[in-house]
Amino acid sequence: MRAIQLKEFGGPEVLELVDVPELQECRAHHLLNVTRAGVNFADVHARTNSYLTPVPLPYIPGNEVVGTTADGRRFVGLTRGGGYAEQSQVHRRVAWEIPDDVTDDQAVCLALQGQSAWHVLYTFAQVAAGETVVIPAAGGGFGSLAVQLAKRAGAKVIALASTEEKRRLARELGADATVDSTTSDLPNAILDAAGGPVQVALEMTGGKVLRDLVSTLAHRGRMVVYGYASGTTTGLPTYLLLEKSIAVMGFWLPHLYSDREALPTSMEKLFDHVRKGEIRTVHGATYALGDARVAHAVLATRAHTGKLALDTTR
Incomplete structure (x- = not known):
């Protein structure tokens, strides 16, 4: 599968599009075919080795994904890296099935931010x-x-x-x-x-x-x-x-990932607000997976509005 990987720390240029082995099913996880990967400042900190926890190299950034399981269910979830790829493993405790009337672009705005x-x-x-x-x-x-x-x-x-x-x-x-x-x-x-x-x-x-x-x-x-x-x-x-x-x-x-109530409760309410039109998700730009460097450069300028994401199918 295709993925964005960094083998050294530095500027956006260290983000490389590479081929890595496909993932296998993992206990207590959903194996997702990723459609959207959120681009966040946490990814910049990972890339520059200024994240709150050590980042092992080589590393696939991305802590927020939307994707589908083999049986066609859509999930949005949080990861500890690995999101900038065509596949991702998401622990069931921090993955939520997306209602039919919520789009992938709306869902990717909600999981992390x-x-x-x-x-x-x-x-x-x-x-x-x-x-x-x-x-x-x-x-x-x-x-x-x-x-x-x-x-x-x-x-x-x-x-x-x-x-x-x-x-x-x-x-x-x-x-x-x-x-x-x-x-x-x-x-x-x-x-x-x-x-x-x-x-x-x-x-x-x-x-x-x-x-x-x-x-x-x-x-x-x-x-x-x-x-x-x-x-x-x-x-x-x-x-x-x-x-x-x-x-x-x-x-x-x-720090809330292990809380069995906090995130499921807030995600349910966020979905509900979006479905009722009570909250508007704001979309910035969606880049092809291979344009992760461009997405990071744009994020650094802080000139964009709304959510930045990668379309991992492109």
């Missing part, structure tokens, strides 16, 4: 009606879903995005106000848009952006950190955390 947005907001931040929440990268796959989920909780949403196109999309999805994330004075721009300090901030960049967002939090505010796209993982302003009794929580979706 949809579930992450759900649990960052509801399980960790516990955002409540009437609170104000700041959502970064609001035009991306995670952010576009988080905007909608936060609004469903009754929150006031301040959406951050780098272009007017992405800010317009965030407003269409329900954001109450938008802020240019590239502005030189991000804290004051957020405070102006929110009308004062905020109760919840989501963070995925690190470095200066993290410190800027912490400074906008109200007393006893909460921040959930779910990424470090800048590569910077230090810099929490301890004095400010103490001064305002701010809670900062880290989030990594694999």
Whole structure:
């Protein structure tokens, strides 16, 4: 079968299209003929050897797939690598059969980024009606879903995005106000848009952006950190955390894989919201498997909107 493999760490150029042996049936797993593989920042961290866990080489990236079993059932699931391929093994505990009225393109938006947005907001931040929440990268796959989920909780949403196109999309999805994330004075721009300090901030960049967002939090505010796209993982302003009794929580979706209730419950609700038209999945671009390098280059520029994916049948 065809797969994207990296034999060394580096830029997008290390992603190679190769032939590897087909997979065999494995106990407690679904063997899927993959139709979509999600492209996420976790894959970039794997490629650059900056992931949260060691990445053994050679390695096939991709933690999120949609595919069909030999008997024709469609599943979306989470993996620990191996997604950028024509076949993938997905453990039954983290695989969910896709309803007939949900498309492959919709489903690939939900497994990793949809579930992450759900649990960052509801399980960790516990955002409540009437609170104000700041959502970064609001035009991306995670952010576009988080905007909608936060609004469903009754929150006031301040959406951050780098272009007017992405800010317009965030407003269409329900954001109450938008802020240019590239502005030189991000804290004051957020405070102006929110009308004062905020109760919840989501963070995925690190470095200066993290410190800027912490400074906008109200007393006893909460921040959930779910990424470090800048590569910077230090810099929490301890004095400010103490001064305002701010809670900062880290989030990594694999820590929920062993929970028998959390992910099945959220996936069922996400499917239901999509089927009823209550949540809109936003699709960026879908690339052929052999164009994984292009997909990673686009992801790095952060110029896209919505979900990026690979069509492994092309």
